[in-house]
Amino acid sequence: METGKSYFFVGIGGSGMMPLAMILAGRGAMVAGSDRSLDAGRVPAKFEALEKRGIRLFPQDGSGISDAQQVVVASAAVEDSVPDMVRACEVGATRMSRPELLSRLFNDSVRRIGVAGTSGKSTVTGMIGWIFDRAGRDPTVMNGAVMTNFADSQAPFASALVGEGDAFISEVDESDGSIALYNPTIAVLNNVSHDHKSMEELRTLFGDFVGRADAAVINTGDPESAAIAAGLDREMVLTFAVDRDANLTARNLKPEPFAISFDLYIAGDFRQTVRLSVPGRHNVENALAALGAALASSIPPPRAVPALESFTGLRRRFERVGEANGVAVIDDFGHNPEKIAATINTLHEFPGRLLLLFQPHGYGPLKVMRRELVAIFAQKLKRGDMLVLPDPVYQGGTVTRDVTSADIVADLAPAGIDARHIPDRDAAAAHLVASAKPGDRIVVMGARDDTLSLLAKRMLDDLNR
Incomplete structure (x- = not known):
């Protein structure tokens, strides 16, 4: 159905963009794309996998968009001021959102x-x-x-x-x-x-x-x-x-x-x-x-x-990264109150402290979910558990910072929860590793950031030292 058509994905490494690009490439379309993470050198294996599928990758500087025959697909995080979007307007390329394209394929x-x-x-x-x-x-x-x-x-x-x-x-x-x-x-x-x-x-x-x-x-x-x-x-x-x-x-x-x-x-x-x-x-x-x-x-x-x-699960959904010196490390996508509660409930079925690193997936979502997040952590965490929040995900663009990780920690203080704001993520991870004892479970939580998986693996390596 898509044979011969040309698509350019702006933000091709995103969790919703990458599989859509792979489906189009698998159906015979010509697919190319750009991504801020590619330009920054984050998670190179992901972009190598795209190239092996015949997908061409470009810097996010407009150089990959050449004519009006391309359909330019942008993720929600991409602003009109991004050079690729500016170039799409200059050449008169058709623009589509990710859900517009996906729903068309789905409905057909x-x-x-x-x-x-x-x-x-x-x-x-x-x-x-x-x-x-x-x-x-x-x-x-x-x-x-x-x-x-x-x-x-x-x-x-x-x-x-x-x-x-x-x-x-x-x-x-x-x-x-x-x-x-x-x-x-x-x-x-x-x-x-x-x-x-x-x-x-x-x-x-x-x-x-x-x-x-x-x-x-x-x-x-x-x-x-x-x-x-x-x-x-x-x-x-x-x-x-x-x-x-x-x-x-x-x-x-x-x-x-x-x-x-x-x-x-x-x-x-x-x-x-x-x-x-x-x-x-x-x-x-x-x-x-x-x-x-x-x-x-x-x-x-x-x-x-x-x-x-025989279903073995999804990556970053309660994924057991490994165990070192009696401490298990789990990588989890939990980012909204319901997902976080499900993970904590599952872990509390068995003994052992929980050491949580929760990276909010944006300042906007943190503001919307502030009350519910505080309530879930206050209700679900037990005495001895520890919660550390680095600063939220920020990958460029304009965003208001009305609510921060520090606000969540301050809201939790009356509940007596051991929660602290450590702005730098690596420092937050190091604090949990240093605090861990045999029988503890370290859980890395958050969304919209593939490097969290790399962080979880580094924490496991640090526990082995």
């Missing part, structure tokens, strides 16, 4: 499976993709994270698949309102909680999204999602929940440090015990969501469940 597909929700989208998308792959359905998958089941030496950054089957499986984003662009045949809704938009806006966006689908797979264990499901035609809804009656139910959860098992019930009848290779109650919900999408796509449980059990 035959079987469109859209995965929505405040949390768990990437994991559910990866689970569904793995089920479809194991079932021989050869899907196209658009994910915001590397799916470890598909990653190997030839595809180390496997956040996308390009298949020949009729299914296009994609997570869809509500934070910028672009979820309104997608027309799914199967809509998956995992949960609804305050993140980037007001609850009123989110209820409308998610409700309209599932209402456009032929079938909706909804987590009725989540109150907000359950309310949306109640307003839909029962014939189109397949429900799932943990420890509550639903079409798909998980009971008798048995957590392990890096796994979890549960009893699966379908339509009220016990089917089998399932053991996931990823931990936490939230991943049980994710697995039920993926199983629901499989059932709605005529993939029966005997084929779907073994795939779920």
